[in-house]
Amino acid sequence: MRIASVVSATLHGAFLLWAVLSFSSRPFEVTPAESLPVDLVNIEDFQKMTKGAKDAPKKEEPAPLVEKVEPPKPVEEQKPKVEKKEVKTEKESAPPPPQQQPDAIADQIKKMEQPKEAKAEQKPPTPPKKPEKQQPKFDADKIAALLDKRDPTRNAAADIAPSSNSPGLGAARGNDKQLSMTELAAFKERLKQCWNPPVGADPNARLYVVMRVMFNKNGTVMRDPALVEGTASNFGPALADSGRRALLRCQPYTMFKPETYEIWKDIEVKFDLQEMLGG
Amino acid sequence: MNQVAQSVLPMTSADLSLFTLFWHAHWIVKAVMIGLLVCSVWVWAIAIDKTVLYARSRRAMDSFEQAFWSGQSLEELYRSLSSRPGHSMGALFVAAMREWKRSFEGSSRSFAGLQTRIEKVMDVTIAREVERLEKRLLVLATVGSAGPFIGLFGTVWGIMTSFQSIAASKNTSLAVVAPGIAEALFATAIGLIAAIPATIFYNKFAGEVNKQTQRLEGFADEFAAILSRQIDERG
Structure with a gap:
């Protein structure tokens, strides 16, 4: 029995060693999905979908808001x-x-x-x-x-400006071009029309959900939008459902051009109740 | 909130190795894991020991049966075996023969209950042999049935921890939940690693014990029949 115990313990030790070595030599590498985060907040701050007039005086294009771009390292x-x-x-x-x-x-x-x-x-x-x-x-x-030791190429999640505005520091796997502000604004405006926030939620609570949507090339939603993250709250499920309904009801999203499909095929949308209800 | 998610995510993605999973666990989960590991070592030790024991026992039975049916006289066989009876069939034969001889050695020959006595002696020897073969098999059965539950306990505890971290950070992103769940599932994995071989070995060994016991009983009956014929011829 003693010999058998020694043999068994030795085998277990060898197995553990092998497991540790093989696991550590091949670390898990999580490649963050290339996605375009969209905040559904304060659309007026960025751009209003006003009707244009042909005889209006020509105006300088306002520079896109880039205050949240990653600072140069x-x-x-x-x-x-x-x-x-x-x-x-x-x-x-x-x-x-x-x-x-x-x-x-x-x-x-x-x-x-x-x-x-x-x-x-x-x-x-x-x-x-x-x-x-x-x-x-x-x-x-x-x-x-x-x-600041963070990864310079990290994704600025839930930020209105995608990483495409920083010339030097692109993501390692980025294939970003640029999605125009107008398309984003139109998308948000449309979503805002379709979104019915859950009734009874406290507008002062920091309630939000982030939904990940994938689109087909014709602007329809490819599959059921997935919940990425959200506030832990009683209204969380209702909020996520309302966001999902809004995303599904508004399709197809014809404001996105098929040429830029690589950019908008995978988008994270943030539904923020506080900003929406103006609490 | 996003800052939290960003700072947590790289750490978890890089550090999912076995040791970090173990070190980050709650001490109860750690105790569960260590206990299951010890169980696994013990189970395999028993398995190795029993495999060797059964193989040796089977070989001994084969060689004894060959010697027994070779036409050699039982007295000679007894003389060669009585010094070191060994186990299983040899012990059975020696016990029965000793009882037989003792009945003839005395001045008064007692044939009346000899048959019963020989059967009794052989029953006792069989029981002792079976007990020797079955020793520690219950450990295998216990680990096999309780191991998954112990692992499950560790998992439940780890999931509780991860829910507590959800409550603490008020965030349900995967980066907050994933480490706790990974460490929790690790406990179940160890439980299954310990339990699956234990169950398989228990079933295999139980069948083996059954087979060898039947073989012993068959030989005991046969030998009792032979001795009974001898008694009737002499009496």
Whole structure:
């Protein structure tokens, strides 16, 4: 019996070791589904579906709202500085080379920061000849950004701006083009017309559901919309049902063009009761 | 809320290995898992032990039957076996022969109850042999029937934990629920891993014990018949 116990324990140990090794060598990799999140909130803030007039004066197109775009990574901001410093040390012995590359990168960064006034102020366009001004200053914003270890290509879930607006930091598997604001707004407007929020829900409670919808190419809903996440509440199921009904009732969604099908075939819609009822 | 989901999701997707599943579990679930693992080790130890024992016992029976029916005189067989009777059929034969001889050794020959005595002695020996063969088989039966339930207990506990985390974060996204459920299901998996071999081995061994017992009883009856004929001829 003792021999059998030893044999059995040894076999179990070997099996466990094998299981641990084989499991750890092949980690689970969850590829986030490429989806386009849509908030069903405050549509007026983005665009109103007003009727146009032919004789109206021509107006500048307002820039799309990009305040929620992922900020340029601080790691990349540091890079040009390091290069400039190296250039400076070289400069002591040799005449200044045509510093094309740092300028290009710096310009790129400035371009990316253009929509964000706050960042643009902190970094005036300094020529690389004055290195003493390039010393990294203490900056609370940058420290916060440096400590931010999150994946730079993470999806900005439930954000109105899809990742297509950031030029440098696309998702690894992204095949994003750009869905026009008008299409999104039209989609939301249509959904809002069809949506009957559940009666009796407290508008002050933070009630929301996120539904994932997949579309056919003709704009009809491919299958029953799936609940992605939602608030834990008594009204949660009713809210999810109302969202599902709204999505099914409004189809087909003809505002989406078939050429951009890759973008809108999989969309996450957020139904937010508080914003809808104005609580 | 979305920030929570984002920060939780990468961690869970990367850390679903066995050890992390184990370390993140509640201590009750951990105890369940360790207990089931010990059960599994014990079950396999018994299985190995019993397999060896039954094979050896079957071989011993075969060789004894060959010797018994070879025409060799029973006295000789008894003399060669009495020093080390071994188990199963050999023990049966030696017990019966000892009783037989004892009845002839005394000054007064007692044939009257000899037949009954020999049968009694052989019954006792069979019971002892069966007890030896069946030893620890009940452990297999217990693990086989209770293992899934113990694993289920761990699962229920883990699911309770994951529901508590839903309540704490007020969020039903998969990232909040999934780790608890994964660790919970791991407990059931271990329970089944322990229970399935236990059940299979128990059934196999129970059948084996049954077969060997019948073989012993058959031999006992046959031998009793032979001895009874001898008694009648002498008496």
